[in-house]
Amino acid sequence: MTEKLYYNDAYLEKSKAHVLAVKERYDDEHSALILDKTIFFPTGGGQPGDIGTITSLAEGASTSNKDAPYSASVPKTIEISNTIIQRTATGREDIYHLYPSSDDGVISQWAKARTSVEIVLDFSRRYRLMRMHTALHVLCAVVPYPVTGGAIRIDKSHLDFDTSAGGTLDKAQITEKLNALVKQNFTVTTYTLKAADFLEKRRHMPSLVRTASVSPPVDAAGNIRLVQIGPQSNLIDLQACGGTHVRALGEIDFITVKKIENKGKHNRRVRLTID
The missing domain is CATH 2.40.30.130 (Elongation Factor Tu (Ef-tu); domain 3)
Structure with a gap:
């Protein structure tokens, strides 16, 4: 291994x-x-x-x-x-x-x-992907709907949201909220939980897994990796994730929501890019 x-x-x-x-x-x-x-x-x-x-x-x-x-x-x-x-x-x-x-x-x-x-x-490519990936976690913090899919790319990335609970998504408002969080430069940390502890925590916090169709990442020891934005006293986002991320939101620089697309009756795709 x-x-x-x-x-x-x-x-x-x-x-x-x-x-x-x-x-x-x-x-x-x-x-x-x-x-x-x-x-x-x-x-x-x-x-x-x-x-x-x-x-x-x-x-x-x-x-x-x-x-x-x-x-x-x-x-x-x-x-x-x-x-x-x-x-x-x-x-x-x-x-x-x-x-x-x-x-x-x-x-x-x-x-x-x-x-x-x-x-x-090729670190310049990886670093941009790290910034993109972290930006999608911030998007999850701003858009409170279940995630149905997504993709991370060099030039642009997206998440799909199930909005069947009601409400609309506004491109300008989301962009403003995203950058307000980025400007505060919250720290990004990771830690692991044993599977049993994770399941118990998830009972009280279902948002630990935002994409229902994707299983949380489990390592060889049976631990699940969590990515946390912000301190426990001012938690911005916390979810299971196996990707790479920046250490602080300020590294993302500026996020722009480019487009919100209809991908079904209740499915909305939010496309963004970073400067």
Whole structure:
């Protein structure tokens, strides 16, 4: 199982790791690299997977297999075009870093020697996704309806709301409320609860899971991750989420609601972007 360094620090731009395995020909064009740890976030919860580069270390790699030491005379860099998560039949989660299958000849040797590599994230892209993802949490705080779907993208993002309880959504009013919260620069923190504790908390706070069709993220230890905006004494938003977020709302800068669309009798799609 891959250690998820992005949960410890979403701002890490580079790190070192060891290659555990290679899955050749994951699809027609890509193979997958599995590492012992990663800063690359895999596609999930509406957030796209990270991209970047992985380079073998020319000075030689430390390895737990002392019978097969590895020393790379020339470093090799591969482009990672996407990161996804795969669950095995036993429930183990592997994070696949997808690279061009044309590099299989060299990369297959990495796994045999547990090659040490440097991971470099396309952080400008990730940081914008972090800001976008956090902006959607703020949107949840402003629009008090159940969420029926959503997507996070570089240029624009959206959430769909079930407004069957009544009421209307006004683009200008929502934009004003969003930026009033951003301006106060509330902190964004994360913590985990054991599944039983989470279920008990959810009985009193159903909004912990805003999208009914999506199961809350559960880690290997059976814990559920929560993202909280604001202090407990002035709680802005609290919900289960497995994505990456900024540390404070001021980092989002400015949110603009671009459009509110009808997607059914009671379904409304709120599209937004950030400066």
